[in-house]
Amino acid sequence: MAATAAELPIATARLVLRRLVPADAPAVTRLVNDYSVAGNLARVPFPYREELAREWIDSAGEQIDSGDAYHLAITQDGALVGCIGLTLKRGALPELGYWVGRKFWGRGLAREAGQGLLAWAETHLGITEVEASALSDNIASQAVLKHLGFVQEGTAMQPFLSRNRAMPVALFRRARAPAPPPKPILLVVACALLDSEGRILLAQRPEGKSMAGLWEFPGGKLDEGETPEAALIRELREELGIETQEACLSPLFFASHSYANFHLLMPLYICRKWQGRAVAREGQNLAWVRPDKLRDYPMPPADVPLVALLRDFL
Numbered sequence: 423m424a425a426t427a428a429e430l431p432i433a434t435a436r437l438v439l440r441r442l443v444p445a446d447a448p449a450v451t452r453l454v455n456d457y458s459v460a461g462n463l464a465r466v467p468f469p470y471r472e473e474l475a476r477e478w479i480d481s482a483g484e485q486i487d488s489g490d491a492y493h494l495a496i497t498q499d500g501a502l503v504g505c506i507g508l509t510l511k512r513g514a515l516p517e518l519g520y521w522v523g524r525k526f527w528g529r530g531l532a533r534e535a536g537q538g539l540l541a542w543a544e545t546h547l548g549i550t551e552v553e554a555s556a557l558s559d560n561i562a563s564q565a566v567l568k569h570l571g572f573v574q575e576g577t578a579m580q581p582f583l584s585r586n587r588a589m590p591v592a593l594f595r596r597a598r599a600p601a602p603p604p605k606p607i608l609l610v611v612a613c614a615l616l617d618s619e620g621r622i623l624l625a626q627r628p629e630g631k632s633m634a635g636l637w638e639f640p641g642g643k644l645d646e647g648e649t650p651e652a653a654l655i656r657e658l659r660e661e662l663g664i665e666t667q668e669a670c671l672s673p674l675f676f677a678s679h680s681y682a683n684f685h686l687l688m689p690l691y692i693c694r695k696w697q698g699r700a701v702a703r704e705g706q707n708l709a710w711v712r713p714d715k716l717r718d719y720p721m722p723p724a725d726v727p728l729v730a731l732l733r734d735f736l
């Protein structure tokens with residue numbers, strides 16, 4: 423049995439989509455043996471007999487077990503109101519098909535069932551692209567497909583058993599949801615200044631900035647054309663009034679973290695030698711912190727792995 427069959431039935435706000443059972447044959451026959459339903463379906467003859475319903479229900483069960491197709495009963499309050507299915511095809515996109523009994527039309531049931539089945543297929547089968555077709559004059563079915571995110575891609579002639587002839591159909595396709603736009607990568611350099619007592623300098627982000635109140639390593643963004651080392655020397659001068667040289671900066675760790683609007687890439691240097699006394703030149707609070715106390719200072723999420731590494735390293 424396909425693993426996914428175990429994930430059935432599918433429940434939506436009003437409906438339960440479940441495996442068809444032999445006892446459904448009379449209800450399926452009653453609802454499909456109606457030209458307003460059968461006439462819209464390519465693969466059922468009209469008139470439609472219960473024997474065909476029984477055969478179809480058997481084969482639907484086998485197909486679920488083999489993972490070839492998922493044809494399910496649409497039920498509301500325990501009663502069968504229609505059927506919906508996804509047929510997996512080699513070398514082609516999976517195909518969505520459905521019908522709803524005439525007396526249940528106009529209630530948005532096909533749409534709700536479609537949403538449930540497509541979401542289920544995405545979660546359990548990894549299916550995101552699906553095709554479907556509807557008779558060119560079946561505006562209601564086309565509206566359902568459009569509501570489900572399908573876009574019409576063309577037209578074709580398709581044989582309809584129920585009509586004993588080929589009919590024009592509109593071909594639809596539901597594409598994968600567009601990938602979110604890539605986030606810009608922001609390169610920020612930061613420094614763990616280590617004093618003679620083994621303490622690290624943290625600076626508190628001032629009010630009015632993003633992540634205000636959190637403690638961070640001194641540093642900042644690179645200016646155009648600047649090397650990371652030159653940027654760090656400049657930032658330490660601007661923020662803390664200290665002077666250091668490239669030879670005193672050693673690359674240590676780096677942070678790579680996705681914030682909502684950008685992806686931060688932040689090399690962290692260590693510096694043990696500088697001239698001058700660090701003072702807050704931009705109104706920020708400063709704290710010299712022993713590595714085992716770093717956890718007491720809330721830091722931006724990007725810094726959390728760095729703190730663990732620093733505690734182990736120092």
Ligand SMILES: Nc1nc2c([nH]c(=O)n2[C@@H]2O[C@H](COP(=O)(O)OP(=O)(O)OP(=O)(O)O)[C@@H](O)[C@H]2O)c(=O)[nH]1
Pocket residue numbers: 610611612631632633637638639640641642643686688722723724725
């Ligand atoms: N300097 C520093 N920045 C950090 C750390 N962790 C971290 O997520 N960041 C993020 O990296 C960016 C640093 O840029 P920045 O310091 O040049 O700029 P800012 O946000 O203070 O604003 P600004 O451009 O107005 O000066 C900020 O988005 C900041 O939140 C850290 O430990 N040190």
